[in-house]
Amino acid sequence: MDLFDNMMMGFSVAVSWSSLWACFIGVTLGTFIGVLPGVGALAGISLLMPLTFGQSATDAMVMLAGIYYGSIYGGSTAAILLNLPGSVTSAVTCFDGYPMAQKGEAGKALAMTTLASFIGGCFAIVLMMTFAPPLVAVAQSFGSPEYFAMTVLGLLAASTLSQGSPVKGIAMVVVGLLLGLVGTDIQSGVARFTFGSRELLDGISLVVLAMGLFGVSEILINFTSSVFATSRQKVDTSWQAMWPTKREWKDTSGSMARGSVLGSIIGILPGAGAAIAAFIAYSVEKRVSKTPERFGKGAIEGLAAAETANNAAAQAAFIPTMSLGIPGSATMALLLGALLIHGIQPGPLVIQTDPDLFWGLIASFWIGNLMLLVLNLPLIGIWVRMLLIPYHILYPCILFFICLGAYSARNNPIDIFLVIVFGLMGYGMKLLQLPAAPLLLGLVLGPMAEEHFRRALLLSRGDAMVFLTEPISAGLLATAAIIVASTIWSSLRRRKRALADTAA
Amino acid sequence: MTAEDPKPPHRIAGFNTLELAAGLLIFLLGVVVAVESLTYPFGTLRNVGPAIFPMLLGLILAALGLAVVFEGRVSLAVAPQVPWRAVLAICASLGAFALLIDSAGAYVAIFALIFLSGLADRPYRPVTLLCVALALCVFITALVMGFRGIVNIDLLPGA
Structure with a gap:
């Protein structure tokens, strides 16, 4: 069987020492970043990206992906113990996780999130193994007009579905x-747009932009909101207290199944992402439950659903990214950027030109999820202690790693100054409530979008209608137009309602 | 948890000032981009020059800027208090590292970075910062020694 052969090849890549090491480092650092409140997955990946430049493309992707899904595992720890989501994806985990911790069931809640995360992750990996190849087969028949249309649709969907104003x-x-x-x-x-600067001739470095936009500005934002909490909560980490009882397994199996399916579907869609997946799975669970009043007061089903869903979504997000080359979120855009830095053109050809990368990455997901299970269940005590690190020690260290990463890329201090500029820009954007994630998506996809735009026109001999006469491209653009129209409509409606409110 | 901010948003002629600023900035950026792209070759529709794509994006951006302004009419956004001390301290610490790394080496740069960044937080904790700086110096020494040839950072001035 084809899939079997491919997976065997993938595992042969993923169990090489260098890949195992990359995977281990990735998931460990990821969990660490996820646990620390105030350091998100995006900041973490941009900070650690320079670390992967010396590695092979496969190891780099394995490690960066590990950081990503590891951070989602880890994010729940702070959510449960501090009622502070370590990353946005675990915001929903607070709803029931924190009440559980207050009831003295913190250990159980932590164990449950780890198990639920594992199950959700595994489901999405199976989905990726089965769905990515057919998706690639479809995408391989795409020409430049289709690609351009797909990029437009992906960008519009990703920027309008996220929170806040879609226009922004x-x-x-x-x-x-x-x-x-x-x-x-x-x-x-x-x-x-170089305005005479020689430094800009090579373009804006993704690493430098991401470090400023997500690393430096995040620190500044933390100083603005200034909620630093550290946990003093006692956690019973004995096996007995943590492992779910038979009854709890029975109660949560349905929630985990629903969470996996919902999370995977939402994860594939651009823009929705892990945080929204968790939220939707949670509300579905609340509606399905016979005892919805328990939700928000420590219902283990709610916790399980949210955690399966966010991890399933995190893994499923790799499906469009790796098979189509269209990232659905800023994190995925960073990973694509890493591919580009390693000289690999993302898109449906990756599976053919670099099959070891493609299947090795998927195989590494299995290994990484298993490592996380081992890393998280017995070592929960250590992660809990990480929450004791005060922010006044953390942020100087983060600043140091930002400097190190920006400088070591090409030993040019100019890059650190650029990080400052982008950091201030990111902070200003935050103050004006302009989202930074879509900007990163645009940066990564910009050159590709323009290239396909020009090539489509070249091949059609200057006929601009080519985007509408090709059926697939027309369909994709029509969907994009519907998204824009519905955005305008809903924002007008909101406006009317708000105006009516102020008039009343 | 977060209390509802009672402060009413600042408005100019009915427009929320914050949204007005955001929208106008976006609009201006779009105009600047569109004007700047006029200086690049246009090419033909068949062989699109480097001006077309940024030109289109600039015009779209300008339109979106106006949309943000109008959307912002009903916005209740309020500007948060900017912690100027922290912003200045953090920029200064990064800037100091950038200025010192080539001439004075990593150790000096780390100390400058850590002690300046400490100014962002109150109270100032010199002992803690000293420990952090020393730990990072050990870390970078290990990094440079361990990855000789891969990580090329001078530890001492003129080394």
């Missing part, structure tokens, strides 16, 4: 696309 989301995508164009135009050799 789209605006930030456009800013990102423009930032992606800075530098020498490959086709004509014209230097664009």
